[in-house]
Amino acid sequence: MKILLATHWLVPHVGGVWNFMQQLKYRLELLGHEVDLLGNSPDYKKIHIVNRGLELSKDHLVPMLEAKLTPQAAPGLNQHFAIRHYELERYCMELAAAYFGLEQYDLIHTQDIFSARSLGRVKPKRTPLISHVHGSVTQEMTDYYRDHPEAGVNESSPAWRYFPAVEYHAAMGSDLMITANQWCKNILVHRCGIPDYRITVFQYGLDAEAFWAKYREGSTLRRPLGKKVIICPARLVHVKGIHVLISALAILKQMRSDWVCWIAGDGDLRSQLEAQTYSASLQHDVFFLGEHHNVPSLLKEADIFTHTCIQDNQPFSVMEAQMAGLPSVVSSAGGLPEMVTHGQTGLIAPVGDPLATAQFLYLLLEKDEYRKQLGQNAKAFALQHWSMDKMISRMLKIYEGAILQKSG
Amino acid sequence: MNQQSFTVMSDLYNRIFVNQVSTPELLVDYTVWNRILQSLPKEYKLPDEPVNYV
Numbered sequence: 001m002k003i004l005l006a007t008h009w010l011v012p013h014v015g016g017v018w019n020f021m022q023q024l025k026y027r028l029e030l031l032g033h034e035v036d037l038l039g040n041s042p043d044y045k046k047i048h049i050v051n052r053g054l055e056l057s058k059d060h061l062v063p064m065l066e067a068k069l070t071p072q073a074a075p076g077l078n079q080h081f082a083i084r085h086y087e088l089e090r091y092c093m094e095l096a097a098a099y100f101g102l103e104q105y106d107l108i109h110t111q112d113i114f115s116a117r118s119l120g121r122v123k124p125k126r127t128p129l130i131s132h133v134h135g136s137v138t139q140e141m142t143d144y145y146r147d148h149p150e151a152g153v154n155e156s157s158p159a160w161r162y163f164p165a166v167e168y169h170a171a172m173g174s175d176l177m178i179t180a181n182q183w184c185k186n187i188l189v190h191r192c193g194i195p196d197y198r199i200t201v202f203q204y205g206l207d208a209e210a211f212w213a214k215y216r217e218g219s220t221l222r223r224p225l226g227k228k229v230i231i232c233p234a235r236l237v238h239v240k241g242i243h244v245l246i247s248a249l250a251i252l253k254q255m256r257s258d259w260v261c262w263i264a265g266d267g268d269l270r271s272q273l274e275a276q277t278y279s280a281s282l283q284h285d286v287f288f289l290g291e292h293h294n295v296p297s298l299l300k301e302a303d304i305f306t307h308t309c310i311q312d313n314q315p316f317s318v319m320e321a322q323m324a325g326l327p328s329v330v331s332s333a334g335g336l337p338e339m340v341t342h343g344q345t346g347l348i349a350p351v352g353d354p355l356a357t358a359q360f361l362y363l364l365l366e367k368d369e370y371r372k373q374l375g376q377n378a379k380a381f382a383l384q385h386w387s388m389d390k391m392i393s394r395m396l397k398i399y400e401g402a403i404l405q406k407s408g
Numbered sequence: 409m410n411q412q413s414f415t416v417m418s419d420l421y422n423r424i425f426v427n428q429v430s431t432p433e434l435l436v437d438y439t440v441w442n443r444i445l446q447s448l449p450k451e452y453k454l455p456d457e458p459v460n461y462v
Contacts, residue, residue, distance in 0.1 A: 060440045064418050067434050069455055073427035076460030083460065091454055098447035099440065117459065122448060161462035169459050 001106045001399065002034045008093060008114035011039030011050045016316055017111050017134050023207055027392045038097065047096035056096040065091055080159040086114065093118040102127060107399050113137055113170040120173025128402035131174040135313040136187045138163045143311065167192040175402045180204055180314040181335035205391030206319045211296050215324065219297035228259045228365055231302035233295045233317045236267030241331060243276060244308040248357035250280035255362050260285055262302065264292040299324035303371065304364050308357055309333045322382035327374035329360045345378040413437045421445060426453050
C-alpha cells in the first residue's frame with residue numbers, strides 16, 4: 001500500500017503526534033508499505049511532504065485567498081479572526097495537497113480534524129480516508145475561551161461553534177474516525193454530534209524494543225543519596241499542569257523532604273515555573289532538566305511518576321512510566337483515568353488539586369511495599385496493553401477494510 | 409516542478425470561489441495554479457461553507 005500520513009501541525013515537531021506518525025511510518029515500512037508524511041513546515045511558511053523534500057510555499061496561495069475571500073464574498077469565514085485564521089490555513093493544505101497530487105495514494109490517514117476536513121474535500125472519491133483524533137480541539141478551545149473571558153467568545157459566538165463544526169465535518173468526510181480512548185469519543189459523539197458508529201476506539205502502542213534500548217543506555221544523572229525521585233516528563237505549557245505539581249510539591253515539602261522532583265521538558269512557561277519554584281523555596285528539591293533525549297533512562301533512576309495535567313489524551317509519558325514499572329500519581333483529566341487504575345497501577349487526584357496530589361505522593365513515599373506493588377502492577381498492565389504489534393495489526397485491519405469497502 | 413514559471417491574472421481561477429471577486433491587479437504563478445486546478449475535484453469551492461456558517 002502507498003499511504004499518506006497527514007497533519008495540519010508542523011512536521012517535524014515536538015510532541016506525541018509526530019512520535020506517533022514516525023512510529024507508524026517505521027512499522028508500516030517494515031511490513032513493505034510505502035509511507036509519506038504531509039504537514040506544515042516548522043516555520044509555517046510551506047506545506048511539505050517532508051520525507052520526499054516536496055514543498056509548496058504559502059506565498060503562492062495566501063495572496064489569492066486573501067484577495068478573493070473578502071468579508072463581502074465570504075461573510076461566514078470573516079465572522080471571527082480565529083475562524084479566518086484556521087480556514088485560510090486549511091485551504092493552504094487543500095490546495096497544496098492538490099498540487100502534490102493525491103491520486104498516487106491507496107489510503108490517507110490524517111492525524112487531526114483540520115487535515116481530515118481538508119483532505120476529505122480534495123482527495124479522489126475512491127481513496128479511503130481514516131482520521132485519527134489525538135485529543136479534543138473542541139474541549140481545548142472551549143476551556144480556553146472559558147478561562148479567557150477577555151477574548152469575548154461565549155456559547156453563542158461563531159468562534160465557539162466553529163471547532164465542533166470542523167470536528168463534525170471531519171468525521172462525516174472520513175470513512176472512519178479513530179480515538180485512543182472513550183473520553184475523546186464521548187466528546188465527539190455528545191458535543192460534536194458525530195454518530196457513534198463512525199468512531200472506533202483503540203489505544204496507542206509503545207515500541208518496547210526502542211524503549212528498552214534507551215532504558216538500558218542509562219543516565220549520567222543519579223538520584224541524590226537518601227532521596228527518592230519523583231519524575232514528570234512533560235512540555236512546560238499550561239495544559240500539562242506543572243504549576244499544579246509545584247503547588248503540590250510545596251505542600252509535600254511541609255510533610256517530608258526525602259525526595260527530589262525531576263521535570264524533564266521545555267516550553268514557554270519555563271521561567272514562570274522556575275519563579276514559582278523559587279518563591280515556594282523548592283529550588284533545592286525541584287530540578288528543571290530541559291528537553292531530554294532519553295526519558296526512559298531517567299525513568300530507570302526514578303521511583304514515582306507524576307502527571308498533573310489540566311487536559312491530556314493518552315500521553316506517551318504515562319505509557320513509558322508504566323513500562324518502566326513506576327507507579328503513577330496523575331490527575332483525572334482527559335483520558336488518564338482510562339490509563340491508570342486507582343489503587344492498582346497508581347493514584348488519581350482530581351484535576352487542579354495540589355492537596356490531593358501531595359497526599360498521594362506522600363503515601364507512595366511513605367509506604368515502600370505499596371509503591372513497589374503498584375509499580376509491578378503498572379508494568380504487567382503496560383506489557384499487555386501498550387503493545388505496538390497489537391496497534392499495528394488493528395490499524396492494518398482498518399486500512400484493509402476501508403480499501404475493500406471503497407473498491408466494492 | 410522545474411517548469412519555468414510565469415504569472416497570469418488571478419481572475420483566471422475565479423471558478424473555485426463561491427462568490428467571485430475580480431482582482432485583475434493580482435498576478436499568480438501559472439504553473440502552480442494550473443497544476444492545482446487540474447487536481448481539484450470539480451465540485452470544489454472556497455470557502456468551505458458548511459464549516460463557516462456556524
